[in-house]
Amino acid sequence: MIGVAxxxxxxxxxxxxxxxxxxxxxxxxxxxxxxHALGWLILGFFFxxxxxxxxxxxxxxxxxxxY
Numbered sequence: 805m806i807g808v809a810x811x812x813x814x815x816x817x818x819x820x821x822x823x824x825x826x827x828x829x830x831x832x833x834x835x836x837x838x839x840h841a842l843g844w845l846i847l848g849f850f851f852x853x854x855x856x857x858x859x860x861x862x863x864x865x866x867x868x869x870x871y
Contacts, residue, residue: 826852838865
């Protein structure tokens with residue numbers, strides 16, 4: 805039996821790990837789309853899910869030649 809305190813600690817660790825995964829996702833996505841990765845990471849630090857959604861919706865800044 806873990807108890808209430810143990811469950812709270814495990815829940816906190818799980819939430820922290822999910823937050824870290826979202827931060828890595830934001831950084832890699834911004835880099836792949838040609839955006840300023842560190843700036844997006846800082847935004848993601850404060851507004852993680854909102855930043856991720858906005859970054860997913862924004863188009864890539866990379867220019868592709870279409871011939």
